[in-house]
Amino acid sequence: MLDRLDPARLDEHLAALVGVVSRDPRHPGHEKAVAYLEAQLRQVEGLKVERQLASAGGIPLTNLIATLDPPNGAPADGWILLATHYDTIANNTPGWRPAFDPAPGADDNGTGTASLLEIARVLAAERATLRQRVVLAFFDGEELGFKGAGAYLVSLSKPYPVAAVINLDMVGQNPIADRLDLIWYRQGSALLRDRIVAANDRFAIGIKPLNQQFASDSGTILDAAPFGMAGIPAVALVERYGPDDATYPGNAVWHTVNDDIAHITNKRLWLKATRLTLAVALELARSR
Numbered sequence: 001m002l003d004r005l006d007p008a009r010l011d012e013h014l015a016a017l018v019g020v021v022s023r024d025p026r027h028p029g030h031e032k033a034v035a036y037l038e039a040q041l042r043q044v045e046g047l048k049v050e051r052q053l054a055s056a057g058g059i060p061l062t063n064l065i066a067t068l069d070p071p072n073g074a075p076a077d078g079w080i081l082l083a084t085h086y087d088t089i090a091n092n093t094p095g096w097r098p099a100f101d102p103a104p105g106a107d108d109n110g111t112g113t114a115s116l117l118e119i120a121r122v123l124a125a126e127r128a129t130l131r132q133r134v135v136l137a138f139f140d141g142e143e144l145g146f147k148g149a150g151a152y153l154v155s156l157s158k159p160y161p162v163a164a165v166i167n168l169d170m171v172g173q174n175p176i177a178d179r180l181d182l183i184w185y186r187q188g189s190a191l192l193r194d195r196i197v198a199a200n201d202r203f204a205i206g207i208k209p210l211n212q213q214f215a216s217d218s219g220t221i222l223d224a225a226p227f228g229m230a231g232i233p234a235v236a237l238v239e240r241y242g243p244d245d246a247t248y249p250g251n252a253v254w255h256t257v258n259d260d261i262a263h264i265t266n267k268r269l270w271l272k273a274t275r276l277t278l279a280v281a282l283e284l285a286r287s288r
């Protein structure tokens with residue numbers, strides 16, 4: 001099953017996403033990216049695809065929400081939410097103008113976005129075996145403060161129907177190790193965290209090290225944060241963007257106009273992150 005994930009398709013998606021020049025919601029390339037994502041998702045049989053509009057301080061945002069339901073319909077809760085953000089920013093480049101200048105965001109977060117597109121294709125082919133709803137969310141406005149993820153969260157009725165959130169963000173840049181950090185939020189996410197660590201071993205995915213990192217309330221980063229803070233089990237898989245160390249050399253092009261495909265230095269890690277997410281999503285969606 002995991003072998004159906006196709007690295008060539010990851011590359012194709014990434015090239016298309018970077019090809020729009022910028023996915024900042026203030027740039028004309030942004031709508032091209034939305035159109036690409038929507039067209040790709042609509043090709044997948046069994047997915048229901050919707051645009052969800054939101055805003056960040058007057059800047060219009062568009063989430064793309066793709067829903068995959070079991071053949072006999074979805075239970076009212078127990079949803080699995082796979083989340084990624086497709087918007088970009090390059091404000092670490094001096095003088096960068098959001099509406100005009102490039103923000104390729106190959107690693108941040110073309111990698112996670114391409115992964116989720118490819119997961120959608122493979123997961124949908126398994127639809128007959130699912131017992132839970134899987135929502136594949138392509139969030140906008142992460143770089144403006146998780147605004148797309150926040151809008152999706154508040155659109156859900158309470159008690160929240162989501163049982164688990166897995167967020168992929170920046171998973172293709174690390175020339176020295178197949179390392180990812182597993183960021184988890186509040187105590188309610190510990191079981192999900194442990195399940196992911198176990199799946200990395202059981203399916204021999206080979207992410208190493210897979211570092212567990214607790215996101216304190218003051219350290220809320222990534223699109224998983226609004227969900228985790230709301231008490232929904234939520235984790236993020238991300239290459240570290242903290243200080244350099246022996247397994248992470250840093251990412252000098254992060255949030256610059258140079259976050260391009262040439263800097264995707266670890267495609268093996270990118271595929272591993274995709275495999276691990278699919279493996280856990282299938283396991284969760286097949287159980288009740």
Ligand SMILES: [Zn+2]
Nearest residue numbers: 108109142169
């Ligand atoms: Zn990001």
